[in-house]
Amino acid sequence: GVPARTVERLVLYRRLLNGLTEQGVEFIHSHEIAEKANNSAAQVRRDLMAIGYTGNPARGYAVNDLVRSINGLFEQKRDQKAALVGIGKLGRAILGYFALRQARPRIVAAFDSDPAKGxxxxxGCPCYPVDALTSVIARDGITVGILTVPADFAQPVTDLMLVAGVRGILNFAPTPLKTPAWAVVDNVDIATKLEKVAFFC
Amino acid sequence: GVPARTVERLVLYRRLLNGLTEQGVEFIHSHEIAEKANNSAAQVRRDLMAIGYTGNPARGYAVNDLVRSINGLFEQKRDQKAALVGIGKLGRAILGYFALRQARPRIVAAFDSDPAKGxxxxxGCPCYPVDALTSVIARDGITVGILTVPADFAQPVTDLMLVAGVRGILNFAPTPLKTPAWAVVDNVDIATKLEKVAFFC
Ligand SMILES: NC(=O)c1ccc[n+]([C@@H]2O[C@H](COP(=O)([O-])OP(=O)(O)OC[C@H]3O[C@@H](n4cnc5c(N)ncnc54)[C@H](O)[C@@H]3O)[C@@H](O)[C@H]2O)c1
Ligand SMILES: NC(=O)c1ccc[n+]([C@@H]2O[C@H](COP(=O)([O-])OP(=O)(O)OC[C@H]3O[C@@H](n4cnc5c(N)ncnc54)[C@H](O)[C@@H]3O)[C@@H](O)[C@H]2O)c1
Structure with a gap:
């Protein structure tokens, strides 16, 4: 299949192309996409080949057609649902942000161990006590988890989600997770990213 | 110098080792660090070589000594200051989180274009109108910027920060930034990460 880094770039290209459609642009060349995406024309062409898309060298890529083609890659994943666990500072920022957008996957449930929050x-997202996590995930067919609990609870909550039916986790807790080989895990470590930027500047 | 990916891993090792000190662990082997960090013993040994640190194969690494050695890497960057621009949902979550920790770099100023927020x-972090950005950054000697403004404002705010004296930016807006070669930029694109996890699971 398509490598993870390619999927990330295709998502970025689609976002940039959607912006262009709003401005009435109909055609675009690979070097123009590359300039906006801060990479090379060759990288753009390689990425689009991964979804079997080639343009007309003279005119370039038809923006609407290219967006449809990238959307095709995500077609079979259209109705995925996500659960967020840990309705704290970061969890609330994420729920507030995604509530405004028709983003995929849709966040359909949020959980917290604090009764006042659960x-x-x-x-607009229903909140549940963390004790209800297993039954709600199974009932709603949720396959994606967003983890915004403190580091000490990240692993036990992960174990619970995977048993309940979640197959992919976006982890914001600053601790590496132990998961089975079939689970898809990506980490966002804000503190480390910040320390790294500071280190190099 | 030390590559960026190595710096990220060293920051993670230090965090894991700090956790061990709290549990009274005095020595640790590279394979034990690797197990916690989800990578290989060879990777751990290579990373520690980058800061000139080798352990005693029989006993392992002395935890306290190793933490001091990793800290040494960051020594000359001890007093760096950061500014956050965009005191919205995500900006407030970040300010709230870092206020509790003696994290480096210290966030010493926050800015917003909304007069009510600026x-x-x-x-505990002083908030200013975005018009004061240039003068406050120059006055306080701020070298790191955290960008949590909407995508449309990301580039103009970046330009302003770099002119004022910032040299590194952690960008949360979902848009690639155009910056001079000397600027250090890292991006956190939460929506893309989430879509990627959903795609593969
Ligand atoms: N806020 C940030 O900008 C930021 C920055 C870097 C890292 N992080 C990481 O993101 C995570 C969340 O941070 P935060 O600032 O939102 O913390 P927070 O303390 O504000 O929120 C954590 C939430 O998780 C809930 N919780 C605790 N244990 C739970 C459990 N077992 N099951 C369900 N819910 C549980 C708490 O009740 C709370 O509502 C942490 O791991 C933190 O280290 C956050
Ligand atoms: N909240 C999230 O979890 C999340 C997730 C993905 C991406 N993001 C990205 O992070 C950024 C912030 O998101 P948010 O949810 O906090 O948005 P938000 O609208 O809640 O906050 C944005 C803040 O920036 C301020 N602002 C606007 N223009 C400005 C300018 N020129 N100078 C200074 N301040 C300005 C606004 O007044 C507001 O307070 C956005 O680019 C968004 O796309 C956020």
């Missing part, structure tokens, strides 16, 4: 709804 | 303080 009830009602936040930014 | 005043007073949030989580």
């Amino acid at each position: 009830q009602g709804e936040f930014a | 005043q007073g303080e949030f989580a």
